[in-house]
Structures are given as structure tokens and as C-alpha cells.
Amino acid sequence: MYQLLSLIDMPGAAEWFLIFVVALIVFGPGKLPEIGRGMGKAIREFKKASREVTDQLTAALEEKAEKAPYSSKREFESNDDIVERL
Numbered sequence: 630m631y632q633l634l635s636l637i638d639m640p641g642a643a644e645w646f647l648i649f650v651v652a653l654i655v656f657g658p659g660k661l662p663e664i665g666r667g668m669g670k671a672i673r674e675f676k677k678a679s680r681e682v683t684d685q686l687t688a689a690l691e692e693k694a695e696k697a698p699y700s701s702k703r704e705f706e707s708n709d710d711i712v713e714r715l
Contacts, residue, residue, distance in 0.1 A: 640648065656664060 652664075653661060
């Protein structure tokens with residue numbers, strides 16, 4: 630699977646030009662700016678939602694770490710140490 634994806638590369642200048650010409654023919658010159666604005670808004674909204682989810686997860690993890698009775702980084706030598714600390 631990864632080998633197949635590594636063969637796929639970003640389009641070069643000629644490919645982008647061809648994509649633009651086909652889009653111009655299909656949608657017409659009046660619609661292209663509107664489509665570009667719509668795509669820009671969609672990308673912005675996706676980034677904003679992604680950032681919000683990341684912030685919420687980070688806040689939840691930090692809150693959980695603050696409420697933890699002991700640090701998860703602490704290591705115990707034996708089960709007796711765990712029982713003594715409880």
C-alpha cells in the first residue's frame with residue numbers, strides 16, 4: 630500500500646495547467662472564483678475544527694493529569710509499594 634502511495638507524486642506545472650483548463654471548460658470563467666472561495670472556506674473550517682478538537686483533547690488530558698492521585702510517571706518497585714501508597 631505504501632509503495633503505491635510513494636509512486637504517486639504531486640502534479641507538476643503541466644498537470645496543474647491541464648486541470649485548470651478542464652475546470653475552466655467544465656465550470657466556465659464566471660464560476661471558478663466562486664468555487665475557489667468555497668474551497669477556501671471549506672479548508673479554513675476544516676482547519677478550525679481540527680484545531681478545536683486538538684485543543685479539547687489537550688485540555689481533557691491536562692485536566693485528567695491534574696486529578697490523578699499519583700503521577701503515571703512514578704514507578705513502583707513492587708506491589709507492596711502500591712498497597713502502601715493506597
